[in-house]
Amino acid sequence: MTTKMELSQQERLARIQLNAFTYLRADWFYKLIEVFGSAENILKQTPMALAESKIISLDSAKNLLKEAKTLNPDEEIAKTEKVNGKILLLEDEDYPESLKTLKEPPLVLYIRGNFNPQAIKVAVVGTRKITPYGKRCADKISADLSCAGIVVVSGLARGIDSTAQKAAVALNKPTYSVVGTGIGRCYPAENRKLATEILDNGGAIISELPFDKPPLPFHFPRRNRIIAGLSMFTAVIEGEEKSGALITAKLALEQGKDVFAVPGPIDSLQSGGTNMLIRDGATPLFSGQDIIDAIPMEFQKNIVVEDSKSKEEKSINIANLSDIEKQTLELIASSELSLDDIVNKLNINVSEASTLLFNLEVKGILASKDGLYSKNKFFSY
Amino acid sequence: MISKIHCTAIKGIDGFLVSVETDVSAGLPTFSIVGLPDTEVKESKDRVASAIRNSGFSFPLKKITVNLSPAKIKKSGSHYDLAIAIGILSATNQLSENAKEKISTSVFVAELGLDGHIKPASGILPMLMAIKEGKGKQINSVFLSYDNLNEAIISKTQPFCPISLKDLVYFLEGNLTADKLLNTTAAISNEEEKLEVHGLDFSEVKGQSLAKRALEIAAAGSHNILLSGPPGTGKSMLAKRFNTILPPLTHDEALEITRVYSVCNLLGKTKFMDERPFRDPHHTISDIALVGGGSNPRPGEVTLAHNGVLFLDEFAEFSRASLEVLRQPMESFNVTISRAKESVNFPSKFTLIAAMNPCPCGHNGQAERMCRCTPAQINRYKGKISGPLLDRIDLAINLNPVKYGDWKKLSEGESSTNIKERVVKARDIQVERFKNSKTTANAFMTNKEMKQFCKLPDDAGSVLENAMRKLGLSARSLDKILKTARTIADLEGEPDIKSSHIIEVFQYRTMDRKGVAE
Ligand SMILES: [Zn+2]
Numbered sequence: 001m002t003t004k005m006e007l008s009q010q011e012r013l014a015r016i017q018l019n020a021f022t023y024l025r026a027d028w029f030y031k032l033i034e035v036f037g038s039a040e041n042i043l044k045q046t047p048m049a050l051a052e053s054k055i056i057s058l059d060s061a062k063n064l065l066k067e068a069k070t071l072n073p074d075e076e077i078a079k080t081e082k083v084n085g086k087i088l089l090l091e092d093e094d095y096p097e098s099l100k101t102l103k104e105p106p107l108v109l110y111i112r113g114n115f116n117p118q119a120i121k122v123a124v125v126g127t128r129k130i131t132p133y134g135k136r137c138a139d140k141i142s143a144d145l146s147c148a149g150i151v152v153v154s155g156l157a158r159g160i161d162s163t164a165q166k167a168a169v170a171l172n173k174p175t176y177s178v179v180g181t182g183i184g185r186c187y188p189a190e191n192r193k194l195a196t197e198i199l200d201n202g203g204a205i206i207s208e209l210p211f212d213k214p215p216l217p218f219h220f221p222r223r224n225r226i227i228a229g230l231s232m233f234t235a236v237i238e239g240e241e242k243s244g245a246l247i248t249a250k251l252a253l254e255q256g257k258d259v260f261a262v263p264g265p266i267d268s269l270q271s272g273g274t275n276m277l278i279r280d281g282a283t284p285l286f287s288g289q290d291i292i293d294a295i296p297m298e299f300q301k302n303i304v305v306e307d308s309k310s311k312e313e314k315s316i317n318i319a320n321l322s323d324i325e326k327q328t329l330e331l332i333a334s335s336e337l338s339l340d341d342i343v344n345k346l347n348i349n350v351s352e353a354s355t356l357l358f359n360l361e362v363k364g365i366l367a368s369k370d371g372l373y374s375k376n377k378f379f380s381y
Numbered sequence: 382m383i384s385k386i387h388c389t390a391i392k393g394i395d396g397f398l399v400s401v402e403t404d405v406s407a408g409l410p411t412f413s414i415v416g417l418p419d420t421e422v423k424e425s426k427d428r429v430a431s432a433i434r435n436s437g438f439s440f441p442l443k444k445i446t447v448n449l450s451p452a453k454i455k456k457s458g459s460h461y462d463l464a465i466a467i468g469i470l471s472a473t474n475q476l477s478e479n480a481k482e483k484i485s486t487s488v489f490v491a492e493l494g495l496d497g498h499i500k501p502a503s504g505i506l507p508m509l510m511a512i513k514e515g516k517g518k519q520i521n522s523v524f525l526s527y528d529n530l531n532e533a534i535i536s537k538t539q540p541f542c543p544i545s546l547k548d549l550v551y552f553l554e555g556n557l558t559a560d561k562l563l564n565t566t567a568a569i570s571n572e573e574e575k576l577e578v579h580g581l582d583f584s585e586v587k588g589q590s591l592a593k594r595a596l597e598i599a600a601a602g603s604h605n606i607l608l609s610g611p612p613g614t615g616k617s618m619l620a621k622r623f624n625t626i627l628p629p630l631t632h633d634e635a636l637e638i639t640r641v642y643s644v645c646n647l648l649g650k651t652k653f654m655d656e657r658p659f660r661d662p663h664h665t666i667s668d669i670a671l672v673g674g675g676s677n678p679r680p681g682e683v684t685l686a687h688n689g690v691l692f693l694d695e696f697a698e699f700s701r702a703s704l705e706v707l708r709q710p711m712e713s714f715n716v717t718i719s720r721a722k723e724s725v726n727f728p729s730k731f732t733l734i735a736a737m738n739p740c741p742c743g744h745n746g747q748a749e750r751m752c753r754c755t756p757a758q759i760n761r762y763k764g765k766i767s768g769p770l771l772d773r774i775d776l777a778i779n780l781n782p783v784k785y786g787d788w789k790k791l792s793e794g795e796s797s798t799n800i801k802e803r804v805v806k807a808r809d810i811q812v813e814r815f816k817n818s819k820t821t822a823n824a825f826m827t828n829k830e831m832k833q834f835c836k837l838p839d840d841a842g843s844v845l846e847n848a849m850r851k852l853g854l855s856a857r858s859l860d861k862i863l864k865t866a867r868t869i870a871d872l873e874g875e876p877d878i879k880s881s882h883i884i885e886v887f888q889y890r891t892m893d894r895k896g897v898a899e
Contacts, residue, residue, distance in 0.1 A: 128756070158756060188756075269751050338781040339888060343590045344791065350594040351869075354885040362847040370609075370739060370746040371591075371779030371891065 007091055013073035014039035015089055019108040020071035020210050021064040022219070026090070026105050031055045043068060071210055079211045085112035085183055099229045102255065106208035106226060112183045113204035114174065119151045120302050121176065122291055123231035123252070125224075125245045126160025126238040127270050132336055132367065132374030134238035134270055137262050138163040140378030141235060144288020146173035149304035150295075153178065153231045155223060156191050156198075156205070160237045160245070165203075166194060174202040178227045180220040182213035206230075221247050228252035233294065235260040235285055239273035246273045249282070258294060260285040318365075324348075325360060329375070336372040384471035384481075387488040387520065388464035389508035390449075390456050393725040394640045394680065396508035398488070398520075400450050401461060403468035408444035414465075416449030417722075419457040419677050428459075428493050429466045436497035436547040441473045455722065457677045460502030462493035463524065466546055480553035487522040488512060491529075497546040501528035503646030506639055509536040524549060531652040532643055535636070581622045583800055587791040588783040592619050595778050595889050596734075597800050600626045601807035602868030603822035605711070605733040605773055607696070607766070609891065610780030611750075612743050616736040617661075620692045623734060624659050625797035627690075628808045634688045637728060641684055658689035660731075664698040672706045678718040678725040683710040686731035696735040697765045704770055711773045735774065737766070747782070775824060775861045776889040807871040823868045828860075835863040835878060844880045854893045862886045 007015070018024060018039050035053045036042045042050065043065070050061035080087050088095045088109040096117050099105050124142050126134060142152045142164035152168050154161040156177035168175035175198055179187065183205050186192045195205060208226065209219060224247050228234050234252035236259065239245035249259045261282040264271025278284050285291070292303060318326065324346065331337060331345055342353045357373060360366040367376035386401045412426045433440045447465055449456050467489055470476050476484070490508055492500040505525060512520050513536055525533065527542040541562040543549035551557040583593060592608065596619060599606040608616045630638070638654040648654075662671060662682045673681035683691060693699060710716045710729035718725045739745040740759045745752040754762070771777075783791070811822050814834060820826055826834065837845075848854045854862070866882040875882070 129752075338779075339591045340588055340781065340783070341787070344588065344787065350590050350888070351881060351885050354888045355881055358848075358884045358887060362851045364851070371781055372746065 007089065011038055011040055012089060013077075014043050016073040016076055016087060016108055017068045017071050018042065018064065019208070021067040022209065022213070022216075023060065024064060024107065026107055028055055029107060076211050079184060080110055080112075083112055083184070085110060087111075096230060098231075099226065102225060102229045104225065105229075108208060110183045110207050110209070110211060111204055112206075113199040114202045115176065115204040115206065116151070116174070119174070120149070120295060120299055121151045121153045121231045123153045123227045123234040123248060124160070124164040124237065125154055125227065125234065125248050126164075126236055126274075127240060127243055127245060128157055128159035128161075129240075129270060130159035130163060131238065131268065131270050132369070132372075133264060133268070133334060134160055134262075135163050135367070136375060136378040138237045139167045141237065141262070141285065141288045141291075142167035142175075143171060145291060146171050146175070147304075148288065148292050149302060150288075150292070151176055151203075153227055155179065155220075155227055155244075156186075156195060157220075157244075158188055158191075160239075162191055162194055164237070165198060168203070169194065169197045169201050172201050174198075174204070176204045176206060176230065178206045178223055178230065180209075180223045181207065181215045182209045182211040183207045184211040185214065187215040220244055224248040225251045228255055228257065231257070232299075233258050233260060233291055235262075235291060236274050236277060236282075237262050238264060238268075238270040240269055241272040241276055243273055246277070249273075249277055258283060260291060260294075262286075321365075324356060325365075328356060328360065329365065332366070332373060332375060334375070336374045338371055338373070342373075382472045382474065384468045386464045386468045386471070386484060388449075388461055389488060389490055389511060390454060391458065391504040391507060391644055392454060392723070393678070393727050394504075394507050394637075394644050394684075396504065396511035397454075398511065399454070399456065401464040401468050402448040402450060403465065403472045404446045404448075405441050405469065405472040406444050406446075410442040410444070412445045412447075414447045414449065416447075416452040417455045418449060418461075419455060421459055421677075422449070422456050422461055425459065425462050425465055428462050428495060429469065431495040432462070432493040432497040432546055433466055433469060435495060436545065436550075438470060438475050438546075438550075439473070441469065445469065453722065455677065455720075458502060458504065459492040459500075460490045460504070460508075463491040463499060463546070463549075464489040466493060467549075470550065476550065477554055479555065480550070483522070483553050486519055487524060488520050489524045491524065491526045493546060499524075499526050499543055499545055499549070501526040504644040505529040506532040506536055506636075506643035509533055509538045509540075510636075510640070513538060532639070532648065535639060535653050581625055582797045583622050583625060584794045584796045586615060586618060586622065586794050588787065588794075589615055589619065589780065591778055591888060592780055593794065593800075595776050596623055597626060597804060598865060598868050598872065598889070599623075599732065599734075599776055600628075600800075601804045601823075601872050602775075602811070602865065603732055603824040604775035604865060604868065605824070606735070606889075607774050607777040607892070608734065608736045608780055609739055609777065610736075611738060611745075611747055611782060614780040614782050616780060617692070617694055620661075620690075620694070620734045620736060621659070622797065623690055623692075623732075624657050626800040626804050627657050627732075628801070628805045630655060630657060630688060638688050641680055641687055641728070645680055645685065647685070658686055659692065660686040660690070661692040661694060664693070664695045664703075666699075666703065668700075668703050668706045671703050672710055672729075673716050673727050674718050676720070678720065678727075680727045681716065683707070683716060683729040683731060684727040687728045689731055690734060691731045692734045692736070694736045696737040697762050698737075701765065704765065708769055708773075711770075733774070735766070739779070746779075771892055772861075774892070775865050777892045778889055779891050803872055806874070807868065810871045810874075823864050823871070826864055826867070831860065831863060835867050837863075838878055838880050838883075840880050841883060844883055848884075848887055852887060852893070854887065854890060858890060858893050862890065865889060 032042055032055055047061035051058040090107050138160045145152055146168040152164055152175045154164050156179050165175045181187045186195050228248050228251040234249055236245045236249050252259050259282040261274040261277040262285045339353050364376055366373050384403045388399050388401050389396050390399045430440050492502050494500055523538055523540040525540050533540040543562050635655045642648045642654055660682050671681050672683050714730040716727045716729050740752055740754040741762050742753050744750040865886045866878045869882040870878045
């Protein structure tokens with residue numbers, strides 16, 4: 001479908017303009033190119049003329065031309081360059097190879113930051129309604145992969161996505177976000193800081209949507225095919241049986257890529273999807289090493305042996321903890337306990353429990369949410 | 382001929398003396414009341430006319446004008462009946478000179494039945510207190526209904542309580558001895574009888590140590606508190622027991638509350654409000670019912686909770702407007718209701734206990750039940766309790782369900798009496814601390830007082846820095862953290878705030894931790 005050819009500047013602009021119509025599928029587009037010769041020429045047609053080709057309906061043709069005309073391609077380029085971004089067309093040499101083979105490759109990619117097509121990329125995705133367990137696992141697996149020189153690809157969403165990407169950023173490693181908005185926006189807004197940190201740490205923000213496109217519900221499932229498409233593997237940390245993360249996993253399988261899933265408690269809704277994936281043949285994921293081991297020989301040379309500094313930062317020294325602190329950790333194990341639980345089980349008062357939990361929280365060993373304490377980091381004794 | 386009778390009026394919860402001037406002159410029979418009466422006062426005419434006739438006197442078929450003075454203050458209530466009736470009898474010379482002499486130093490405050498029966502009125506306590514405080518002229522005798530006797534006794538007034546208008550005139554004419562109208566025994570026979578606080582006790586609440594401790598701190602330092610947790614975690618069970626650990630009312634505080642309840646006609650059988658009120662209005666309450674108002678300004682729930690507790694369950698379900706109007710009374714401890722002609726003040730110094738679910742469906746954060754709310758819905762829900770309102774809430778905690786297995790094992794909780802003992806001790810320390818100030822408790826400390834009484838311990842620097850970095854506490858909440866830490870120190874009898882007190886406060890600052898856990 002794609003042959004190597006140099007596109008004229010005018011043709012580039014015309015294609016950026018046509019990409020404004022977010023329903024424009026690659027197969028339609030290339031059929032239209034066959035009939036009308038160029039994107040430039042498509043833009044000159046009437047809706048009726050486009051519809052007569054029988055490739056798209058009259059309504060779609062009308063919308064295509066209408067949307068295209070609302071977009072100024074020169075401005076798109078200017079805005080993208082202003083944030084040190086670039087716009088890649090499917091025909092471009094540095095357009096990611098792995099996306100070209102998709103059933104519906106993005107016609108245009110907006111990339112902000114530092115995108116390395118050669119890097120080994122693994123998607124780490126999951127639910128927005130993260131549990132403390134999912135948080136620990138996303139943190140640990142993303143850190144394992146990042147330290148091995150693998151780039152974590154995710155969607156900058158709440159929950160698993162942002163936890164995984166934060167873990168990479170915390171180690172100053174690059175991570176790529178494929179977003180459901182234009183690269184000129186940030187959704188959810190609370191992740192604006194994370195987005196900046198991703199760019200500051202050599203990562204990238206990627207989207208097929210026009211620069212200022214707001215987040216619309218249908219953008220997200222489509223965005224998932226790019227996440228899976230860019231990545232060698234997809235790892236699902238936590239996800240309900242019907243969730244976006246499961247869509248990504250399904251798309252990865254369709255693309256012939258391996259899917260990993262973190263096993264979880266069978267009574268946890270957020271592990272419903274991941275457990276189902278494992279039952280259906282996904283590889284159970286216990287640590288980042290499982291993924292590293294699955295990387296084909298020819299790419300193993302790209303894997304770096306974890307540098308000791310990163311390892312140091314990840315691990316928690318529990319040897320220095322007091323007896324009662326160790327006791328508390330044993331009680332909490334992989335569950336969530338309230339201060340009341342600690343008070344009752346250790347037979348101490350509220351004031352003592354406050355100090356105990358505060359110290360563990362400050363050391364980064366425990367995390368609290370809505371009055372419930374859980375282990376903050378993935379660690380074993 | 383003109384007569385002038387003393388009566389009283391209410392503005393806010395303050396009483397003052399008014400005079401009822403009656404002019405009966407020749408002309409077409411009319412009966413008008415002037416001097417800013419409201420409709421309730423105007424209805425007096427029919428009752429007075431019937432009462433006079435049915436008591437064996439004659440109602441003049443002449444032009445009757447009643448002026449309530451001073452005319453610039455709005456008059457409301459049914460308690461002008463008796464004064465108007467006496468005024469008419471006096472102006473039509475149906476009373477002897479002797480009786481007229483007597484009524485010139487008397488005040489009459491009662492409603493009349495159509496048969497001339499003397500009936501109770503609301504707001505008697507503040508009205509009598511006004512007379513007592515000498516806000517009026519020389520008053521020797523007070524006439525009111527026997528059913529208002531308790532309030533008279535509270536105000537240390539010895540009133541005359543005639544049964545009917547006929548009896549009253551008999552007495553004024555010297556045909557009935559005073560002792561017939563001075564029966565004071567029955568009405569106050571159970572004044573000393575303490576109402577047990579409805580038999581509630583903290584010992585009935587198993588577990589929830591954090592919540593109980595937070596309520597103890599709230600009681601000790603007069604801090605407002607927000608309880609957040611899924612349904613069934615005992616939020617209202619805890620709130621309803623809060624009064625059992627509050628320090629006893631002082632006589633002046635009790636008197637203030639009794640005045641409020643007298644004005645609202647809510648005293649009922651209670652002779653004296655010697656217990657702190659506990660008000661728990663439903664979230665559908667109107668703004669006016671919540672903070673007071675109306676064309677004839679009436680106290681709202683915030684005033685009925687004065688010197689007591691206002692419990693707002695389902696806090697986030699209250700309308701934005703209601704939450705908005707709560708701010709002023711919480712900031713200034715009184716409500717000002719402005720009307721074209723006047724503005725009225727009601728006191729509103731209460732402890733707020735607010736309770737809410739963690740999200741609209743109630744199950745957010747629970748492992749057993751899935752929350753169906755979107756992050757945007759949850760943000761909107763929590764966002765309702767924002768900024769200025771949250772600034773007035775010192776303690777906020779999350780309650781978690783007690784698991785059934787654990788619940789069986791838990792021993793009975795500490796009794797309210799024990800907790801109250803500590804609260805009272807901590808309050809005594811505060812009374813001593815603020816003896817030269819208007820401040821009554823730690824929650825109300827001024828900046829200057831904070832500088833003086835809330836010195837940071839030497840090792841607080843690293844604790845606070847850690848709290849801000851790891852727990853996300855904002856520097857903005859430091860003042861409230863210190864006030865609460867002061868109360869914890871007082872509960873422990875410590876002269877200085879220690880780091881452990883500050884660390885404990887972090888447990889009660891869930892509102893600051895928002896966003897960090899993500
Ligand atoms: Zn919910």
